Amino acid sequence: AQSVTQPDIHITVSEGASLELRCNYSYGATPYLFWYVQSPGQGLQLLLKYFSGDTLVQGIKGFEAEFKRSQSSFNLRKPSVHWSDAAEYFCAFSTGTASKLTFGTGTRLQVTL
Amino acid sequence: DAGVTQSPTHLIKTRGQQVTLRCSPKSGHDTVSWYQQALGQGPQFIFQYYEEEERQRGNFPDRFSGHQFPNYSSELNVNALLLGDSALYLCASTRGFKNEQFFGPGTRLTVL
Numbered sequence: 001a002q003s004v005t006q007p008d009i010h011i012t013v014s015e016g017a018s019l020e021l022r023c024n025y026s027y028g029a030t031p032y033l034f035w036y037v038q039s040p041g042q043g044l045q046l047l048l049k050y051f052s053g054d055t056l057v058q059g060i061k062g063f064e065a066e067f068k069r070s071q072s073s074f075n076l077r078k079p080s081v082h083w084s085d086a087a088e089y090f091c092a093f094s095t096g097t098a099s100k101l102t103f104g105t106g107t108r109l110q111v112t113l
Numbered sequence: 114d115a116g117v118t119q120s121p122t123h124l125i126k127t128r129g130q131q132v133t134l135r136c137s138p139k140s141g142h143d144t145v146s147w148y149q150q151a152l153g154q155g156p157q158f159i160f161q162y163y164e165e166e167e168r169q170r171g172n173f174p175d176r177f178s179g180h181q182f183p184n185y186s187s188e189l190n191v192n193a194l195l196l197g198d199s200a201l202y203l204c205a206s207t208r209g210f211k212n213e214q215f216f217g218p219g220t221r222l223t224v225l
Contacts, residue, residue, distance in 0.1 A: 036216075041218075042219075043218040043219050046215070051212065092155075097210040097211070097212060098209065098212060105155050
C-alpha cells in the first residue's frame with residue numbers, strides 16, 4: 001500500500017540546535033515528495049518539494065531535505081532552529097502530475113529557548 | 114495576489130444535518146482539491162475537481178459530494194453529518210496538472 005511514515009510524533013529541540021525530521025514512504029517507484037508546515041489554526045505552507053534531479057533540495061525558511069532512494073526516505077533538516085519554527089510538519093507524496101497528496105501523520109516540533 | 118480562501122472559518126452543526134463549505138482558488142488556478150484533517154492526523158484526500166468535473170476521489174462515502182463552478186471556485190457538501198465528520202477541511206488549488214498545491218486556511222467543522 002502507498003503510505004508515508006513519520007516515526008517521530010513529537011520532537012523538542014533547543015533554539016539554535018540542528019533539526020532533522022524523518023520521513024519514509026512506501027511506493028513502487030519514485031514519487032513526488034513534499035514537506036509542508038502547519039502553524040496552529042493555519043493551513044499548510046509548502047516548505048520544499050522534490051520531483052527529480054539533485055537529491056538535496058533547498059526550501060524556504062532555511063530548510064533542506066535529502067531524497068535517498070535506497071532508504072525510501074526524504075528527511076527534512078535545518079542547521080539552526082528558531083523559536084518561530086515551532087509548528088507541525090507534514091511529509092507528503094504524490095504519484096503523478098496533479099495527483100492527490102498522501103500525507104504522514106505529522107511531527108510536532110517544540111522549540112525551547 | 115489573493116491566495117486560496119475558504120468560508121466559513123468555523124461551523125457548528127448537529128448530527129444528521131447537512132453542510133456546505135466553500136473555496137476560492139488562488140488566482141490563475143483551475144484545479145481544486147479537498148482534504149479532511151481530523152485532530153492529530155494528517156490531511157486525507159477527499160476529491161479533486163478540474164473543468165467542473167470530479168477528476169479523482171479518495172476513500173470517502175457518497176455523503177461527501179462537491180461541485181466546481183465556471184469561475185473555478187468549489188463547494189464541498191456533506192450530508193447526514195456524523196460526529197466523526199468533525200475535522201478541519203482544507204481546500205488546495207493548483208494550475209492544470211502542476212504538482213504544487215497551495216492550501217487555504219481551512220474550515221473547522223464541529224458536529225455535536
